[in-house]
Every structure is written in C-alpha cells, then in structure tokens.
Amino acid sequence: MLDSATGPAIDEGAAAAPAAMHSAASPGATPPDTLHAGVLAQLRDFIVEGNLAPGARVPERSLCERFGVSRTPLREALKVLASEGLIELLPNRGARVRQLGADEMVALFDVMGGLEALAGRLACEKITEAGYAEIERLHHTMYASYLRRDLHGYFTCNQAIHDRIVEAADNAPLRTTYANFAGRLRRVRYAANLDNNRDRWGEAMREHEEILDALRRRAGSELSDILFRHLRNKRKAAAVQETVVPPDATDG
Amino acid sequence: MLDSATGPAIDEGAAAAPAAMHSAASPGATPPDTLHAGVLAQLRDFIVEGNLAPGARVPERSLCERFGVSRTPLREALKVLASEGLIELLPNRGARVRQLGADEMVALFDVMGGLEALAGRLACEKITEAGYAEIERLHHTMYASYLRRDLHGYFTCNQAIHDRIVEAADNAPLRTTYANFAGRLRRVRYAANLDNNRDRWGEAMREHEEILDALRRRAGSELSDILFRHLRNKRKAAAVQETVVPPDATDG
DNA sequence: GACCAAGAATTTGCATTCATTTTTCAATGG
DNA sequence: CCATTGAAAAATGAATGCAAATTCTTGGTC
Numbered sequence: 001m002l003d004s005a006t007g008p009a010i011d012e013g014a015a016a017a018p019a020a021m022h023s024a025a026s027p028g029a030t031p032p033d034t035l036h037a038g039v040l041a042q043l044r045d046f047i048v049e050g051n052l053a054p055g056a057r058v059p060e061r062s063l064c065e066r067f068g069v070s071r072t073p074l075r076e077a078l079k080v081l082a083s084e085g086l087i088e089l090l091p092n093r094g095a096r097v098r099q100l101g102a103d104e105m106v107a108l109f110d111v112m113g114g115l116e117a118l119a120g121r122l123a124c125e126k127i128t129e130a131g132y133a134e135i136e137r138l139h140h141t142m143y144a145s146y147l148r149r150d151l152h153g154y155f156t157c158n159q160a161i162h163d164r165i166v167e168a169a170d171n172a173p174l175r176t177t178y179a180n181f182a183g184r185l186r187r188v189r190y191a192a193n194l195d196n197n198r199d200r201w202g203e204a205m206r207e208h209e210e211i212l213d214a215l216r217r218r219a220g221s222e223l224s225d226i227l228f229r230h231l232r233n234k235r236k237a238a239a240v241q242e243t244v245v246p247p248d249a250t251d252g
Numbered sequence: 253m254l255d256s257a258t259g260p261a262i263d264e265g266a267a268a269a270p271a272a273m274h275s276a277a278s279p280g281a282t283p284p285d286t287l288h289a290g291v292l293a294q295l296r297d298f299i300v301e302g303n304l305a306p307g308a309r310v311p312e313r314s315l316c317e318r319f320g321v322s323r324t325p326l327r328e329a330l331k332v333l334a335s336e337g338l339i340e341l342l343p344n345r346g347a348r349v350r351q352l353g354a355d356e357m358v359a360l361f362d363v364m365g366g367l368e369a370l371a372g373r374l375a376c377e378k379i380t381e382a383g384y385a386e387i388e389r390l391h392h393t394m395y396a397s398y399l400r401r402d403l404h405g406y407f408t409c410n411q412a413i414h415d416r417i418v419e420a421a422d423n424a425p426l427r428t429t430y431a432n433f434a435g436r437l438r439r440v441r442y443a444a445n446l447d448n449n450r451d452r453w454g455e456a457m458r459e460h461e462e463i464l465d466a467l468r469r470r471a472g473s474e475l476s477d478i479l480f481r482h483l484r485n486k487r488k489a490a491a492v493q494e495t496v497v498p499p500d501a502t503d504g
Numbered sequence: 505g506a507c508c509a510a511g512a513a514t515t516t517g518c519a520t521t522c523a524t525t526t527t528t529c530a531a532t533g534g
Numbered sequence: 535c536c537a538t539t540g541a542a543a544a545a546t547g548a549a550t551g552c553a554a555a556t557t558c559t560t561g562g563t564c
Binding site: 312327344 | 545547
C-alpha cells in the first residue's frame, strides 16, 4: 500500500478534525476549529511522509515556527502522536520518531492482516450488490494492469480494492484503526519488487482472484482466511527498506 | 550523530495502556516520570470505572484539583483520551464522555472479535507447550466453576483465558490495541446474564471446548473462526446497559 | 591526540496568564 | 407566565514565563 486517503488516524470523530484529511494544505479547505487539531494533522503527515529521520529527535521549537503556533498545541499533538505509536516520548528528553525494527514491522503487518481479515468478514455480511460490482470492476482493471505489467496501475487498483473492502465493512472503529496502522507502515518503503519477482506478482494476482470469488459468494470466514494469508505473503515478499530522508529535513 | 537504539524492544506506543493499573496510588509502583503520563492513566481509569456519566462534560477545573496538577498536563491527557476514543472534544465546548449508541457498541464488539480472532491465529503459531498447558488448566477450572454455577469464578477464568491467548500471540501492537478496545467496552456493563440464560452459558462453555481443541491442534484459522463467532454470540446474548453513575460524580 | 570535567546554552515540563467563547441568569417585554 | 435579551461569570484555547533537566561547548589533563 503506497499512498491513499491519509486517514486521520485514531478514532471516529473522536480526533475531532472531521475534514482534517490532507492537513491545511488546501486553502479552500475548512480550517480546523482548533489549532491543536490542525497541528496534529499537519505533523502526522509531516512524519508519515518521512520528513524526519527514524530515530531522530522531534524539534519542538523549529516545528513551532514551521506551523506558526506556540508550544502548547504542538506538545498536545506530540502526546497524541505518541499514543498513535508514531513517535515515542522520552522523559525530559523530548520526542523521537519511532524507529521500527524488523520484528516490530512483522508485528504490525500481522495486525494489518488481522484487520483486513476482519474487514473481509464483515464486508461479506454488509456489502451491497453495487459495492461488490465496484470491487469487481476494480479487480478487472487491476488484472488488465497486471497483464500489461503496469506496476503503478496495479498498485493503485490493489490499494483501492483493499480500501473498498474496509469501507464495505461499515465499521467506524475498524476504519480508524486500519488507517492508523496503515499510517505507521507507510513510513517504511516495503517496495514489494514485483517486477523483480514475477512469481510473487502472479501469486498475488491469484490470491486476488480468490478474494473476489469469496466475496462474491459472501463467504466470510473463507475471505477472512484468504486476506490474512494474502497479507502474510505480501509481508514475506516485501523488501523492507527504511524511508530515505531529505538532507535538509528540519532546518529552517 | 543520533544514536539509534535498534536492539532493545522499544516500548510499544502508549496507544492505550491497559486500564488495569490503578493509577499511581500504589506506593511500590513506579511513579510516572512525567505528570501528564500519570494524569493520563488516572483519568483513563477514572472514566473507565464509570465515575463520569456518559455524555457528561469533563470538568477540567475540578479534575485539576482532584489530581493536583495544572491544566496543561490535564489537557494533554484529554487530547490523548480523545484519540483513544474514550471522550470527544467539542471545539470551544470542552470534552465530553463519549456515549456509545447501540450501533457503536456492535461495531466495537465486532472489532474485539476480529482482534481475538487474530490473537488466536497468531497464538497457534507461537504458543509454547507450557503456555497451552496453562490455558488448559484455566479451562478445566472454568469448567468446574460452570458445573457448580459459580458465575464469578467462571468469569474470572474466562477473562484469564482470553488474556492468555492475546498474550500468547506475542504481538505488542495487538496487545495494546486489544487493551484499548477492551477499555472502551468496559465502560458499559454488558452483564451477559448467564444465570438467567442457561442456554447461552452452556453454549459458551461448548464454544470454549472448541477453542481449547483448536488451540491444542494449533489450528489457526479454525480457532480464528471460533473466536469470532464466540464474540458474536456473546454480543448477542449481552444485555447491554449503561453504567450507573454515582450521584456525586462530578459536582462541586 | 584522546579523554574528562565544568559551565553556558538550549530544551523540556509545567504553571500561569490572557483573549475569546460559551454559559448562566436576571431583567425586560409580550 | 413564558420567551427574549443582554451583561456577568465561568470555561476554553492558546501564549508566555520559569525552574529543572539535558545537551553542547570550552578548557584542562593525561
């Protein structure tokens, strides 16, 4: 999963910022009601996009200048990001970007697998015929991309399909939690080198055939199984590499 | 030169410290390094234990006095609790205890089911023989409680078994997320009136037999299925009722 | 040249302060 | 009598101030 709708991370409306999607980048967008909500969204994007080196210190002062706020709302945002697992707070020593070891990556991947499995199960119960048709359409588009070896098109459809399944599950806490974990994993590039690994690509495509089939039959527990295995295989095939950080990440 | 502490298992994001620890009251317990962490834990317990009415306003001032801190660390804690989904923040109108509608309850239960299903699947991969033996022991104790209609003993063992399964999954993010959702649901008393519902009790007991059997055979996807169904049935049987709030909860 | 110690400068955590906003509540009018 | 209005009171959101801790710099020693 590369990019996608950057989920607001934690829970339903809880995190306030209803339309905080892509930070305050768009001028026309509704400005957040509170500064802290805006800073939270901006800072989350800033980190997820890899502007701070993993393990690097999160500089309060310079970020305050960058976002044009005082330390209070920024520190509130830091606490929330820590609770989301994106950074860690060292007592009296500030915040650091959380660095994921290989083992933690594996753990996160498994949780993603569990969440997708759940989403698939629920989707089988709740998806409409139209919702299924949309996924089927995406599947065929993805297959076309696969045939013509269009990696980008493939990834886009793939992402869309998984998102639709989560959406079809129609479960707000699930959606939020899924977005949170997706955000954590997005910080690492696990470019599943499909073009260097034709076997995996073909396998993934076959798995997607199974996914569509199970969904068509509304076979919840079957789909659940397939999705978990799908994520497992994806993890195994993923060549994990840390995100590269631009040299002038934080200086002003 | 930023030292990268790769090796040591970094503490999983404080996404949701299990609401188990009873604040920092215990003298032997490690006092939190920062005030905000202490206040966060205390306030979380305070809310989870039902001291604030659902939908009620969270009074900053009186809580500051209660915990003996200024508004700054308290407000930081509020932001985190909002991100955990325990309270909601209304712009310029303070925080309110999140009140769960029936539909949200259902959604949360399903996520719990998904997380337990995942835990079971992973547990089958990782559990040791000793770990299994411990669960088996708990199961038999629980069965004894069932036979003698000891509801309390039954619940205790039941809880312990589910916790052990999550523990056996050996996945820090899963553990944390599970604790978070469990805390949210703990705010509502869903007294599954087993004594008024012998059928359900017997059914639950049979399901636990299946659980143990699947775990013994390390049948991951099977156990996954059973656990999800188990939670579904539990939800259906649960007579949900809001927590009762002590009359003098917040007034001052 | 490497290592270590002491002090300066920065940074963190928290309390306090200030400007808005919301809420309360009594006076007014229909 | 009840709804409405307007000012007082309280609460919120954010900025600033300050003590304690950390980090960086400088100077000295082996």
